[in-house]
Amino acid sequence: MTDASLVVTDLRVEFSGFVAVGGVSFDAHPGEVRFLIGPNGAGKTTCIDAITGLTKGTGSARLGEKELLGRQVHKIVRLGVGRTFQTASVFDELTVLQNLDIAAGRHRPAISLLRARRGVDPAIERALEETGLAGELTTPAGILSHGQKQWLEIAMLLVQDAKVLLLDEPVAGMSQDERTATGELLQRIAAKRIVLVVEHDMDFMRRYATRVTVLHQGRVLSQGTVAEVQADPRVQEVYLGTADAMTEG
């Protein structure tokens, strides 16, 4: 089960006639940091929404043997698919520990919810180490820095024991150092998990991507390694305004 792959085939999403995603196929395997890029409105977030059950999509998205499309959101999560949102969404009024504790909770029997928490779960401790949040245990999530909130979200996916991490623009608004830390974090956690990153930041993509899928207007424009995608003339055309970002560096 640990080496199950995420295979998306001919995914389509329509919003009352408007085709936001029009037949997208890609796959992601454990051990690679998979990137999904594309200009604004390309349909990247919509792809993730469809895979996680937030919006209805047709086609297929399989995790190993299991079809994800058509299931309820929380049931897809229980199959091991976790995601973050373009705007960091942690529980602002709860502390870092409480946030993580709730994320870890789905493995606990319901009745244990009625008891107060005693001590810190070892899985939470590991996630805190991993994401560098160990010093912020009792900080309310609302006053964390933007970057720390993103890490908290990733930590929540780790304690939730997600096999698939779908990250929507995880380094947006981060400083250069924070980006580097995040990239290294992603490489570490990708060793045993499927990590799919949606990003605009080309520099970040170049440094950490193993394979890239480029979306444009709801379709796959190009797919391959960073070098292959960068060399693709169609990609350069789409990124005309940012062509420098694609080729230089």
Added chain:
Amino acid sequence: MTKKPWISLGGIGVFAVLLLAVAPLVLSDHWLNNLGKYCCWAIAAVGIGLAWGRGGMLVMGQGVFFALGAYSMAMHLTLESAGDRVPGFMVLYDPLAPLPAFWEPFRGAGFTLLAIVLLPVVVAGILGYALFKRRVKGAYFAILTQALAVALATLISSTIRETGGDTGLSDFKYFFGFVLNDPANKIMVFLIAAGLLVVCLLVVWQLYRSRFGELLVATRDAEERVRFLGYDPANVKLVAFVVSALMASIGGAMFVPIVGIITPAEIGAAASILMIAGVAFGGRASLFGPALGAMAVGWGQSSLGSTWPDGWTYILGLLFIVVILFLPNGLSSLPARFAAARRRPEQKAAPSAATPELEEVRS
């Protein structure tokens, strides 16, 4: 964070001593009875604090559940007082009227107690399941619950033969075998109500410090996010809603022997809103706020409301506006505000579970 629950527990202890030991010694019979009435509203208010303050569900129709408990109790007490005969008000319209079939089981004390507990659980369970699974929330939820309270009050008003209509049910002589006129028994009834209030506070105290309490706050603030952690938020809300309905029912049940009468006016839209007002006034997300707020509003009603009824309505309205504008988290947020003001300005007050955003009706 780890110590605070135990301070609150001490607070409940002090509150219990004041209510159960001091109040009966120092208050006149009249005011003790009034205090008992406030306790009943406070019990319902504690539930509203749980559902609304912590759970974000603006329960505008708690009168429905208050009524389930109150009328269950009132039917039993009416039958107990009538003995073998058909209750007086029914004979008034038709001397040969048979007892309506749904009254019959309420002769049994055990059935009545069970009904007070199970009716709200079942009704709130079905209602909550239907609403939360369909993701009905915010203003829609509030209006729907309010409409139910109106509907139930109207139904009772229009069925005067079966329920006593607008005149309500009254003239209870016995309370499970005890003569209600006896001052000693009145104190006992007060102690039961006050004791139940303390128990309800203990229940929410444990819920708030439990993982469930954290999950409830998380659901209130970011329902979608909770879903993406693998929980079904509908179930989380359902539990809080059912517990709050049960508390309203218990409050209603004790209201009947203490006040001696129950009418649709006590359970309708206005009554339901008054319950909310007390909770908002005291601080909806805090442990003591809802109970103390409800008791304060109750006290205002019986002191000012009887001597100066018009003025009282205005004062209540004004108070409500002032609290919403300047103290959105109720009077119980005052100490924290003072503390924050005294601290150095650069130390920004950290948000806590007890301070939800002002925006109360989320769509």
